[in-house]
Amino acid sequence: MADILHVGIDLGTSRSAISASNGERFVVDSFVGWPLDMVARKVLKRDVLIGHEAVANRTMLDLHRPLERGLLKEGSDKDVEAVRELLLHLLRLVGVNGQNDAANVRAVVGVPAASLRTNKQYLRNSMKGIVDSLLIVSEPFAVAYGLDALLHTMIIDIGAGTTDFCVMKGRYPTEEDQRTLTIAGDSIDTQLLKLIEERYPQANVTVFMVRDWKEKHSFVGEPQSQVVVTAPVKGVPTEIDITNEMHAACETILPPVIETMIDLLARVEPEFQERVRTNIILSGGGGLIRGLPEALEGALKGVGGGKVRYMEDPVFVGSDGGLALAIDAPEGDWEKLTA
Amino acid sequence: MRAATIQRVKRRVLREAVAENLDVIRGAPPRAVRPGNRIARIWLKRVPLLLVPLALGGAYLARGTSGGQAILPVQRGAPASAGQAGLPVLHETTTSIERVTSAAFPLAVKRVVLDAGHGGTDPGAIAADVIEKAITLDIGHRLHALLAKDGFEVITTRADDRTIALRERARVANESNSDIFVSIHVNSIVKHTASRGIETYYLGPTSDPSLTQLAAAENRVSGYSLGDMRKLLDGVYADARRDESFKLAGIVQQELYSKLRASDIGLENWGVKRAPFIVLVATDMPAILAEVGCLSNQQEAAMLNRAEYRQKIADALFAGIRAYASANDGPKKKGIPNHG
Numbered sequence: 001m002a003d004i005l006h007v008g009i010d011l012g013t014s015r016s017a018i019s020a021s022n023g024e025r026f027v028v029d030s031f032v033g034w035p036l037d038m039v040a041r042k043v044l045k046r047d048v049l050i051g052h053e054a055v056a057n058r059t060m061l062d063l064h065r066p067l068e069r070g071l072l073k074e075g076s077d078k079d080v081e082a083v084r085e086l087l088l089h090l091l092r093l094v095g096v097n098g099q100n101d102a103a104n105v106r107a108v109v110g111v112p113a114a115s116l117r118t119n120k121q122y123l124r125n126s127m128k129g130i131v132d133s134l135l136i137v138s139e140p141f142a143v144a145y146g147l148d149a150l151l152h153t154m155i156i157d158i159g160a161g162t163t164d165f166c167v168m169k170g171r172y173p174t175e176e177d178q179r180t181l182t183i184a185g186d187s188i189d190t191q192l193l194k195l196i197e198e199r200y201p202q203a204n205v206t207v208f209m210v211r212d213w214k215e216k217h218s219f220v221g222e223p224q225s226q227v228v229v230t231a232p233v234k235g236v237p238t239e240i241d242i243t244n245e246m247h248a249a250c251e252t253i254l255p256p257v258i259e260t261m262i263d264l265l266a267r268v269e270p271e272f273q274e275r276v277r278t279n280i281i282l283s284g285g286g287g288l289i290r291g292l293p294e295a296l297e298g299a300l301k302g303v304g305g306g307k308v309r310y311m312e313d314p315v316f317v318g319s320d321g322g323l324a325l326a327i328d329a330p331e332g333d334w335e336k337l338t339a
Numbered sequence: 340m341r342a343a344t345i346q347r348v349k350r351r352v353l354r355e356a357v358a359e360n361l362d363v364i365r366g367a368p369p370r371a372v373r374p375g376n377r378i379a380r381i382w383l384k385r386v387p388l389l390l391v392p393l394a395l396g397g398a399y400l401a402r403g404t405s406g407g408q409a410i411l412p413v414q415r416g417a418p419a420s421a422g423q424a425g426l427p428v429l430h431e432t433t434t435s436i437e438r439v440t441s442a443a444f445p446l447a448v449k450r451v452v453l454d455a456g457h458g459g460t461d462p463g464a465i466a467a468d469v470i471e472k473a474i475t476l477d478i479g480h481r482l483h484a485l486l487a488k489d490g491f492e493v494i495t496t497r498a499d500d501r502t503i504a505l506r507e508r509a510r511v512a513n514e515s516n517s518d519i520f521v522s523i524h525v526n527s528i529v530k531h532t533a534s535r536g537i538e539t540y541y542l543g544p545t546s547d548p549s550l551t552q553l554a555a556a557e558n559r560v561s562g563y564s565l566g567d568m569r570k571l572l573d574g575v576y577a578d579a580r581r582d583e584s585f586k587l588a589g590i591v592q593q594e595l596y597s598k599l600r601a602s603d604i605g606l607e608n609w610g611v612k613r614a615p616f617i618v619l620v621a622t623d624m625p626a627i628l629a630e631v632g633c634l635s636n637q638q639e640a641a642m643l644n645r646a647e648y649r650q651k652i653a654d655a656l657f658a659g660i661r662a663y664a665s666a667n668d669g670p671k672k673k674g675i676p677n678h679g
Contacts (some may be wrong), residue, residue, distance in 0.1 A: 102609050136363075137356050150348045170348045172355030325353060333357045337364070 008322020026078030033061030140166035146321025159287020277306030459502025464527030481653035509621030536607030591659030
């Protein structure tokens with residue numbers, strides 16, 4: 001691979017995606033696991049497992065989600081190693097193999113806004129040496145760039161660990177343009193698990209099962225149909241109705257999301273507020289919650305109404321934005337951004 | 340946006356993104372604290388100095404406590420376990436910030452602000468001939484008499500049927516330099532008229548949409564702008580006042596439930612909850628809002644219409660305030676010196 005390869009990477013708390021200029025796109029679960037002992041290593045025949053494989057074999061692994069709650073924990077060597085493994089894995093998926101190839105990669109990595117605000121130096125050092133040139137940006141910014149939504153737009157990126165808000169004002173977003181909530185997909189999972197355990201104390205349910213159910217059936221507002229799932233009850237697969245629990249758990253994110261959205265809107269210059277209100281974009285896995293755009297639009301009625309769009313391809317919208325940034329950045333800049 | 344404009348904006352934001360990354364590579368300070376934002380830079384330098392004593396104090400106090408008490412959201416109207424001889428302790432993780440605990444302030448309760456909810460043009464909940472504003476005022480008068488008789492100084496936000504803005508109520512409370520604030524309200528849950536119960540609120544964020552709606556309904560006449568609200572809310576959730584408010588709410592709720600249930604065996608304990616009611620946000624002292632009944636329930640409305648039942652509510656509120664005051668180590672009431 002002698003040609004320059006541009007890549008955009010969305011390093012998410014739950015899923016990470018990569019889009020490359022060679023046309024390849026992949027998404028993996030942001031889990032990295034190392035075999036717990038020699039026996040596990042022998043069974044798994046691997047030194048490290050990533051993504052779905054790591055989750056599937058979690059009982060034999062020291063499992064890490066490196067950006068849990070949107071932050072890379074400083075001082076955690078394992079989490080740093082997990083970030084590196086994850087990036088290397090994503091690069092391998094698009095055909096980057098070894099140091100020679102990496103020397104020709106120009107990578108833009110989108111990370112949760114909170115992690116960029118609090119430990120950008122640490123984050124950058126953690127990624128050092130993986131590719132030749134590296135640009136790190138906040139995830140909502142990458143989304144906005146990819147959609148050409150850089151002016152009078154609000155991005156609400158609902159991920160697993162965080163919900164990031166970013167108002168685009170035609171400039172690189174500053175801290176005052178952004179907000180981060182730790183109420184996101186994971187908090188819905190926690191709440192849903194708790195509610196299911198309360199209602200079905202005999203059922204044996206894990207957070208991984210709950211996460212799967214949420215991704216298939218999440219909704220706010222009125223249910224379109226009953227949510228019936230199968231869970232082991234005393235070892236016997238049993239159908240349980242979790243419609244009410246799903247509803248209650250998903251709706252927990254509404255008040256803080258609405259409050260933050262309206263607060264950020266109120267801080268936009270008055271003459272532009274209406275334009276921002278009518279240009280709100282939902283991205284991230286949380287954008288898949290059925291009824292969420294309508295619920296947010298309902299809340300906007302109190303401040304003059306608005307329009308909330310949901311991205312059809314939320315999985316790659318961030319990495320595609322990163323790729324667009326990577327391609328647009330002048331080669332002169334890339335030379336300065338040696339990682 | 341025209342294509343040329345888009346391209347121009349894209350070039351600009353890309354240039355800024357690259358510049359920020361180069362700053363990180365060079366180890367330069369964040370752009371927000373560069374010259375041009377001198378005040379922020381000065382404050383960033385000073386904050387560590389302020390944090391040192393706070394951190395030391397917090398670490399010291401944390402040894403004697405269970406650490407940050409976390410509160411869980413509950414469904415509105417969810418009954419507490421009757422067998423728990425008290426209140427459902429609600430846990431919801433809101434922050435990992437180390438807090439100064441209330442144990443640092445075992446101070447006296449001398450002066451109490453009573454806030455009879457609604458009034459004047461704002462009737463509150465209405466059920467047939469029972470109006471919330473009249474009920475709260477009557478209970479307020481009764482409670483006032485009990486507290487005054489026991490030696491407390493009592494400040495009232497309204498003594499008759501008049502409209503008082505929520506921010507005015509908070510101003511009265513704050514200017515009186517009182518020790519606690521007790522707001523009296525009556526619930527109405529029109530979608531669940533079969534339900535009746537009592538609940539007590541203290542200030543805090545809630546993730547329960549129905550509580551947000553309730554707070555929004557109560558706050559509508561606050562007179563505060565959104566900007567004012569933001570200033571008020573910044574920082575208040577994490578302060579020590581919350582611990583005291585939680586404690587007061589717990590004791591008052593327990594007294595209300597245990598005393599009133601004797602008269603009404605169907606009464607439900609809806610527990611202690613958090614919600615951002617304006618009167619709780621804007622007051623400086625430990626503050627609670629007690630929903631002492633439920634007008635949407637026909638039986639409860641009839642009981643609230645009876646003077647003897649309202650007296651029982653006042654007695655229960657008094658018992659709660661008295662118990663809270665007694666639980667503190669300082670001088671109990673005005674005029675009683677602290678010899679301890």
